[in-house]
Structures are given as structure tokens and as C-alpha cells.
Amino acid sequence: MSRIAFFAVVGTALIPSAAMSQTASTVGIYGTPGLIEMPTAEVTPDAELTTTFSQFADADNIAVGFQFLPQLMVSYRIQRLENFGARGTAYDGIWDLHFQLFDETDITPAVAVGLRDFFATGRTVSQYVVATKTFADQLKVTGGIGWGRLSDSDDLQADYSKSGGDFRWDEYFTGETGFFGGIEWATPIDGVTFKAEYSSDQYVQENEIFLPRSFDRESDYNFGVEYTTPLNFTLGAYYMYGSEYAFMLSTALNPKRGRPQGYVVPAPLPIQPRDQAARSDLSWLSTPDVETVAANALRSTLSKDGISVRKIKLTGRQVDIIVTSSRLQPAAQTYGRVARALTYVMPESVETFVIGVQNGAFETAQMVINRSDLERLELSPNGVRESATTFSIEDIPYPTDGFTEFPRDFPRFNWGVRPFLNVTLFSSGNRPAVRAGLAASASVSLSENLRIGAGARLPVIDGNTDNDNTRGPDESAYFTDFEVTLTRLSADYFQKLGDNIYSKANVGLFSSQWGGVGGEILYKRADQRWGIGLDVNHVWQRDTEEYFEFVDYDVTTGHVSFYYSGRGGFDYEVNAGRYLEGDWGSTFTVNRTFDNGWSVGVFATATDISGAEFGDGRFQKGFTIDIPFGWAIGTQTRRTVGDRIASTSGNGGARLRTPGNLFGTVDQFHADNVSGTWGAFWK
Amino acid sequence: MIRILRFTLLSLLIILTSCGIRIGTGAPSDAGIGQIIDNIQAARGRNTPEATNEGQITRARINSISQKLIRVEFTKYGIAPLMTQVASRQGFDTYLSTGEQTITLKDGRVSHTRGLPFDLLESDFGNDSARKYRFLRADNAVTELTASCTRQRAGQETIEIVERRYSTTLIEETCTSPAVVFTNRYWVDGSGIIWKSEQWLGPTHGFAIIQKLN
Numbered sequence: 001m002s003r004i005a006f007f008a009v010v011g012t013a014l015i016p017s018a019a020m021s022q023t024a025s026t027v028g029i030y031g032t033p034g035l036i037e038m039p040t041a042e043v044t045p046d047a048e049l050t051t052t053f054s055q056f057a058d059a060d061n062i063a064v065g066f067q068f069l070p071q072l073m074v075s076y077r078i079q080r081l082e083n084f085g086a087r088g089t090a091y092d093g094i095w096d097l098h099f100q101l102f103d104e105t106d107i108t109p110a111v112a113v114g115l116r117d118f119f120a121t122g123r124t125v126s127q128y129v130v131a132t133k134t135f136a137d138q139l140k141v142t143g144g145i146g147w148g149r150l151s152d153s154d155d156l157q158a159d160y161s162k163s164g165g166d167f168r169w170d171e172y173f174t175g176e177t178g179f180f181g182g183i184e185w186a187t188p189i190d191g192v193t194f195k196a197e198y199s200s201d202q203y204v205q206e207n208e209i210f211l212p213r214s215f216d217r218e219s220d221y222n223f224g225v226e227y228t229t230p231l232n233f234t235l236g237a238y239y240m241y242g243s244e245y246a247f248m249l250s251t252a253l254n255p256k257r258g259r260p261q262g263y264v265v266p267a268p269l270p271i272q273p274r275d276q277a278a279r280s281d282l283s284w285l286s287t288p289d290v291e292t293v294a295a296n297a298l299r300s301t302l303s304k305d306g307i308s309v310r311k312i313k314l315t316g317r318q319v320d321i322i323v324t325s326s327r328l329q330p331a332a333q334t335y336g337r338v339a340r341a342l343t344y345v346m347p348e349s350v351e352t353f354v355i356g357v358q359n360g361a362f363e364t365a366q367m368v369i370n371r372s373d374l375e376r377l378e379l380s381p382n383g384v385r386e387s388a389t390t391f392s393i394e395d396i397p398y399p400t401d402g403f404t405e406f407p408r409d410f411p412r413f414n415w416g417v418r419p420f421l422n423v424t425l426f427s428s429g430n431r432p433a434v435r436a437g438l439a440a441s442a443s444v445s446l447s448e449n450l451r452i453g454a455g456a457r458l459p460v461i462d463g464n465t466d467n468d469n470t471r472g473p474d475e476s477a478y479f480t481d482f483e484v485t486l487t488r489l490s491a492d493y494f495q496k497l498g499d500n501i502y503s504k505a506n507v508g509l510f511s512s513q514w515g516g517v518g519g520e521i522l523y524k525r526a527d528q529r530w531g532i533g534l535d536v537n538h539v540w541q542r543d544t545e546e547y548f549e550f551v552d553y554d555v556t557t558g559h560v561s562f563y564y565s566g567r568g569g570f571d572y573e574v575n576a577g578r579y580l581e582g583d584w585g586s587t588f589t590v591n592r593t594f595d596n597g598w599s600v601g602v603f604a605t606a607t608d609i610s611g612a613e614f615g616d617g618r619f620q621k622g623f624t625i626d627i628p629f630g631w632a633i634g635t636q637t638r639r640t641v642g643d644r645i646a647s648t649s650g651n652g653g654a655r656l657r658t659p660g661n662l663f664g665t666v667d668q669f670h671a672d673n674v675s676g677t678w679g680a681f682w683k
Numbered sequence: 684m685i686r687i688l689r690f691t692l693l694s695l696l697i698i699l700t701s702c703g704i705r706i707g708t709g710a711p712s713d714a715g716i717g718q719i720i721d722n723i724q725a726a727r728g729r730n731t732p733e734a735t736n737e738g739q740i741t742r743a744r745i746n747s748i749s750q751k752l753i754r755v756e757f758t759k760y761g762i763a764p765l766m767t768q769v770a771s772r773q774g775f776d777t778y779l780s781t782g783e784q785t786i787t788l789k790d791g792r793v794s795h796t797r798g799l800p801f802d803l804l805e806s807d808f809g810n811d812s813a814r815k816y817r818f819l820r821a822d823n824a825v826t827e828l829t830a831s832c833t834r835q836r837a838g839q840e841t842i843e844i845v846e847r848r849y850s851t852t853l854i855e856e857t858c859t860s861p862a863v864v865f866t867n868r869y870w871v872d873g874s875g876i877i878w879k880s881e882q883w884l885g886p887t888h889g890f891a892i893i894q895k896l897n
Contacts, residue, residue, distance in 0.1 A: 384805055540688065
């Protein structure tokens with residue numbers, strides 16, 4: 001019986017059937033829960049990432065929506081409008097929010113409130129309150145009240161002669177109101193849904209304000225059919241306003257569902273129990289090179305899990321060990337695998353296991369385990385929960401002393417190639433550009449602390465054909481025409497300075513735009529959720545064509561950063577300081593990381609740069625998506641695909657990124673990160 | 684200043700490329716867990732497992748093996764690996780397959796699985812009216828299922844396991860939870876040994892038929 005065949009069949013049935021019982025929510029052509037154009041009060045499943053393409057009349061939409069909280073969906077949509085008045089083709093970057101106030105019950109409907117285009121950067125500014133009720137598991141009835149575009153009137157709220165980009169608290173839910181509604185029927189044919197709606201969008205600006213007419217609005221009703229394939233693709237075709245056709249393609253990914261193939265690692269060793277009688281025997285301590293003997297014995301077990309022994313210190317009753325892990329696995333699992341291996345190798349008298357982890361160059365955290373507790377809890381009916389509170393995580397003292405060390409051989413060479421995706425959105429009216437291709441990286445570690453790294457990108461798709469209108473040199477302006485971009489060439493030095501103080505220094509090219517010198521220092525305790533960092537760099541702006549040339553602009557930039565690693569994978573970060581344009585301000589970021597490595601964040605930056613210079617709005621906002629490449633191809637690797645998508649391209653609020661993420665490296669094996677995936681300690 | 688930076692960059696590039704050419708990369712070896720247990724147990728002066736999954740299983744072969752053996756048929760996937768006992772304490776017996784999964788039986792009942800997706804992390808059999816199963820989800824969060832179970836005799840049956848016949852009592856155990864209802868079946872001989880059972884492993888894997896071979 002082959003193991004591969006076993007895994008292949010096991011993988012097909014990962015999703016528990018209980019999750020499938022409700023009729024799935026559907027999105028409208030704008031990518032948020034809806035009928036066709038009108039919204040519903042549904043929400044997509046928590047953490048769902050929905051991508052929607054649609055085409056109707058003169059408008060194309062590409063929307064990326066993320067169910068950030070079980071009730072809150074945030075969506076970013078690029079709308080392309082053709083024949084739009086005198087401007088010809090226009091591109092708008094539009095933010096939509098959809099918030100469910102009440103979930104549906106047996107008696108009451110779901111109720112949601114939404115703000116479409118709430119920064120008024122597009123032409124779809126509207127708000128709604130909507131209710132949806134499901135009958136007999138197949139018919140959903142929706143009714144709602146709309147403002148702005150959805151007001152069934154020519155009251156559009158937004159003054160489109162002003163540039164958007166800001167919250168407009170005094171305008172939301174004001175002016176005329178209109179009623180909309182519709183039904184959605186899950187037909188007996190598997191995957192086929194019928195939709196009908198009454199629209200309260202009069203399309204006044206397309207059809208009355210701007211000429212030529214976009215289309216003939218001859219009816220208030222829209223009808224459509226959607227088909228959802230088993231692989232979560234939804235295709236929709238609609239007949240709109242009695243005169244036009246519309247089409248939609250939507251697809252959903254959910255990091256909580258894990259890899260389709262499931263997360264499979266070989267079973268761990270069962271914990272080896274001890275002879276009661278031998279526990280007082282300390283004669284083994286006189287074995288020559290006892291620590292080396294122990295390390296060699298551990299190596300045969302732990303190499304399988306990608307874990308190497310760096311340091312070990314053995315006394316009669318306690319072992320202190322420091323390991324490195326080369327594999328992407330939950331931090332809790334690394335501790336668990338080492339603990340199990342120690343039960344095989346450590347003499348009976350050793351009662352305390354202190355398992356430390358070196359992550360990157362830093363010895364970041366150690367777990368203290370009482371061996372008797374480990375033996376007892378492995379088979380205890382409530383061992384998972386009990387062990388979570390019994391075993392503690394603390395800082396590794398700096399400097400360590402009394403250890404026998406097993407240094408790695410240096411220099412060490414690493415390289416990798418992964419796909420990259422880079423989306424650049426220019427300020428309104430310009431073309432958004434997508435670049436994709438291969439990113440290669442190589443590094444040489446000359447010691448545990450010193451590394452030289454390089455990165456390059458080779459674009460395969462380069463949508464960036466027209467960037468004449470950009471104001472300053474933007475990332476997309478570098479090395480166009482499918483040239484190889486040198487994205488990094490730097491020396492990075494990492495040094496622990498105290499039990500819980502970590503630092504790095506960088507010199508070289510940090511990104512395709514900036515090169516220079518600087519450093520960062522971070523305070524983070526292993527047993528607390530927050531940390532504080534300080535970084536300062538002096539950088540020169542790189543030439544757009546020559547690899548080692550710089551243009552005549554340099555700046556000293558730096559930030560004080562506060563990090564908080566919240567529960568449920570939510571990380572918060574506040575950075576205050578000086579940005580690359582010399583502007584002063586701060587950035588707030590909320591990032592949600594899933595235990596399979598997906599990470600989705602939203603950020604906002606406000607600085608003292610003037611609104612005109614900033615581009616669209618007084619502050620920069622956007623989101624980031626990071627998907628581990630291993631998730632996509634089914635192997636364990638630390639490489640990720642992802643990028644920042646910012647809604648404006650003005651130069652204000654731009655933050656320097658230097659190689660080596662200090663907080664991410666230091667925090668990975670800390671208690672805040674281990675607790676969320678504690679079950680993996682026993683896997 | 685920019686000249687110094689440029690010089691630094693060129694130096695870095697030279698070091699990087701020269702080191703890279705000299706060193707290359709290597710992959711760590713990938714020994715099986717069974718092999719590791721062999722090594723460790725041999726090192727500790729114990730018997731090494733002798734069972735293999737290859738070839739036809741006969742009573743003669745089973746008799747030649749000193750380890751406890753079970754055969755676990757995953758009905759959903761149509762496979763039935765042999766598993767060897769690798770640990771036994773406090774009434775919990777852990778069996779290992781060559782595919783590097785383990786299954787732990789508490790007095791014949793499945794209490795833990797390892798090396799599967801959606802593993803049964805632990806079970807609490809303490810109270811039949813609130814039996815608890817905890818699973819490790821794909822995102823490494825623990826999810827708990829509480830079931831209320833009742834047992835009843837469902838007749839006498841003679842079963843055959845690899846050339847050997849046992850007269851047994853069939854005991855059916857029906858468990859009800861808000862999410863799922865399942866029935867486990869146990870074939871128990873006069874001395875209370877469960878020779879064969881059909882047990883639920885969780886929402887992902889469905890049932891396993893477990894036969895005790897020796």
C-alpha cells in the first residue's frame with residue numbers, strides 16, 4: 001500500500017460536511033454580497049478572499065474582497081469606464097465596506113449596512129441598509145433602502161468635480177432614499193441560481209449628465225442566471241434594465257480551509273516513558289563528551305523534522321537545548337517534536353527539558369517542560385488544554401553560557417526562485433498596471449550573524465506600458481521593457497543585544513528604488529504580546545536604468561514602531577516617524593495571519609505632506625496579501641507570493657523596507673504565536 | 684558617500700557570486716520514522732520491529748513476528764495498511780504504519796491518530812453521555828465534538844481473521860452529536876478482547892475497520 005496513494009485520497013475530503021449545510025452566499029457584479037447590482041444582507045464565510053470580474057455597459061470591474069471579520073467585508077475595486085464623457089477611458093480605485101449587523105435566525109432576517117465607494121474615488125457612491133431572509137433553504141428574499149446612487153433619484157451625494165479620497169461622514173446616509181429588492185432562487189439543478197432584482201439606481205450620470213448615453217434604461221428590473229462550479233468558480237449572465245447584457249466571473253479562496261491536500265506530516269514518535277528505578281542514577285554524567293553523544297543521538301531523530309541541534313547543556317536533572325528549524329511548520333510543533341525526541345535520548349534522571357529555538361540569527365524563545373508532565377499529559381483525556389497552561393515560554397538569556405556548541409559550517413549558500421505579482425495603481429484616470437514574473441534570490445551567510453543577499457526580478461507580464469503621467473519615479477518606472485530588475489543587494493548583520501533586545505544593520509540596495517545604510521533595534525519579550533522597535537536609515541534614490549547609479553535625492557528616514565500580536569491571528573502595528581519624501585506622520589496596519597501562512601492586511605498612513613502632493617486624498621491606504629508559495633504547490637517552504645496594493649501612488653507616506661523582518665523573525669516562536677496553534681505541539 | 688556605497692555594492696556582489704559558485708546546495712537525507720525507531724531501539728538494546736507490509740499475510744508469518752500487529756482498513760479510501768505496535772502504556776497501545784501514520788487504541792477503542800490530515804488529537808472516554816473528541820483542523824486550531832453514546836448487544840457472530848476463527852459478541856455503540864450520528868461496532872470474545880471493530884475516526888475519514896492479528 002503506497003503512502004502517496006493514501007494521502008491523495010485522504011486529501012479530497014478535508015472540509016467537514018457540517019460547513020456545507022447552509023446555502024452559500026453569493027456576490028453581485030461589484031464583488032460584495034449581492035443580487036446583481038443590488039446588495040443583500042449576506043456575508044461571505046469568515047476569511048474568504050473573493051475575486052470578481054464583471055462587465056456591464058461601459059463599465060468593467062475587478063474587485064478583490066476580503067471577509068476581514070465574520071461580519072465585515074472590505075473590498076477594493078478597480079472600475080474601468082469607457083466613453084466616459086470627455087475623458088474617454090477612466091480608471092477608478094473604489095473602496096466598498098459591507099457590515100452585517102444581525103445574522104439570520106429562524107424568524108428574523110439578516111440585516112446589513114454598507115458603504116459603496118466610501119472615499120468617493122469612483123462614481124458609485126451609495127449607502128444601504130438591507131435585510132435578507134431565506135425560505136425553505138432555497139429562496140432568499142431581499143429588500144433594502146438606498147442612498148446616493150441607490151436612492152432611485154438624481155441625488156448622487158458626491159460632487160464629482162472634487163477629487164475624492166477622504167471619509168465623508170457628513171454625507172453618508174443623507175439626501176433622497178430609494179427602495180430596492182429582489183429574490184434569489186437556488187434551482188433544483190445543482191449549482192444553478194436564478195436572480196431577479198428591482199434596481200434603485202437610475203443611472204442618471206451616465207445617461208443624463210454625460211453624453212453620449214451609456215445605454216437605454218428601459219426597465220427597473222434585472223434578471224440573471226449564475227452557475228457555480230464544484231471548484232468555487234461562479235459564472236453569471238444577466239439581462240439588465242430591459243436593454244443590456246452583463247457578465248460576471250467570481251472565484252473564492254479561503255485560507256481557513258487549508259490546502260486542498262491537507263496539512264500532512266509524518267506521525268511523531270510516541271513519548272518514551274521512564275524506568276522509575278533509574279531516576280536517581282546519575283552515573284551517566286561521567287560519560288566522556290556526554291553532550292556530544294546526546295546531540296548525535298538527537299540528530300538522527302530530529303533531522304527528519306528539519307530540526308538541528310545548535311547547543312546543548314546537560315546537568316544531572318536538566319537539559320538545555322537550542323535548535324534551529326528549517327521547515328515551515330507551526331512553532332508549537334517544533335517544540336513538540338524536540339520534546340518527544342528528548343524522551344528517547346535523555347537519561348531517566350533528567351526531569352526538566354528547556355527547549356530553545358534559534359530563528360534566523362536570534363535565540364528567541366525557550367519552552368520549559370517538566371518531563372513528568374509531558375509523560376502524563378500525552379495520554380491524558382484533557383492533555384491538550386492542560387499542557388497549554390503547564391508548559392511555559394520565556395526569553396533565552398543572553399549571552400548563553402555553559403553550552404556545548406555545534407556550529408554550522410559557513411559560508412552557507414541559499415537560493416530560490418518564485419513567482420511574483422506586482423500591482424500598481426496610479427492615481428485616478430491613469431492605467432493600473434500588473435506585472436508578474438519570476439523573482440530570484442540568493443544569499444550567502446558568512447556567519448550566524450552576517451549575510452549577503454541579492455534579489456532580482458524578471459517580468460514575464462508587464463502591463464506597465466504607459467507611465468508618462470506619474471509624478472515621481474514610482475516602482476513601476478524602474479527597468480521597464482522586460483528588463484531584469486535588481487531588487488536587492490545588501491549586507492545584513494543581525495545581533496542579539498540582551499535577553500529580549502534584538503538588532504540588525506543593513507547596507508546596500510534595499511529595494512528597486514532605494515539603497516543606503518541603516519539599522520533597527522527591537523524589544524520583545526517571549527511571554528508578552530507587544531514589542532517596540534526603532535529604525536533609522538539614510539537612503540539614496542536609485543537610478544531608473546543603471547544598477548549602481550543613484551539620482552540626486554537622499555533622505556534620512558526612520559520610525560518608532562509599536563507591535564501587538566493579538567489573538568486569532570490579528571497583528572497590529574503603529575509606525576510613527578519620517579517617511580521617504582521627508583514627510584512626518586504615522587501608519588496603522590492591521591494584519592490577519594492564518595496558521596497556514598496566508599496573510600491579509602489593511603493599512604492607512606497620514607503624513608504632513610499637503611493634499612495636492614499626496615494625490616488622491618489626504619492619506620494613503622491600501623492592503624497587502626501574502627500567500628505562501630508552499631500553499632499553492634503543496635510543499636513546505638517559507639517563500640510567499642504577494643504584494644502591497646495601495647490606492648494612491650502619491651509619494652507621501654512611502655515607507656522604506658529593509659531586508660530582514662526583525663519582528664516577524666523574533667516573534668515566531670514566542671508564546672503569542674504558539675498559543676493559537678497549540679494543538680500542533682502534540683502532532 | 685555614494686561612491687563608497689557603490690564600492691560596497693560591488694564588493695558584496697563579488698563575495699556573493701564567488702561563495703555561491705563554491706558551495707552549491709545540498710538536501711538533507713530523509714530517513715523514515717520506522718528507521719529512526721529501529722535506530723533508537725537498537726541503541727537502547729531492544730528488539731527491533733520485524734513486521735512489514737509486503738506480500739500476503741498468513742498465520743505462519745504473523746506467528747513469526749514478535750510485535751503486536753493490527754490491520755486497519757480505511758473504508759472510505761479502500762486501503763488497509765498493517766500497523767505495528769510501537770508503544771504501550773497506561774492501557775494505550777500505539778501502532779505505526781510504514782506510511783508514517785500512527786493510531787492509538789485505549790482498550791481497543793481509537794483514542795488518537797497522527798500523521799493524517801484532520802487528526803484525532805485526543806479523546807475523552809470518561810463519560811459516555813458526553814464523550815469528547817478533539818480534532819486538529821487544517822489551520823492547526825483544535826475543534827471539539829461532544830457525543831452522547833449508548834451501547835447494546837447485537838448478537839453472537841463467529842468471525843475469521845487470517846485463518847483463525849473467534850466466537851464473539853457484537854456490541855453496537857451509537858453516538859449522537861449535534862453535527863453527526865455514528866455507530867461503532869465491536870466484536871468481543873469471552874475474555875473481553877476486541878478482535879475486530881468498526882470505529883469512526885472523525886468527519887474527514889469516516890470509519891476504519893480494525894482487526895487484531897495477534
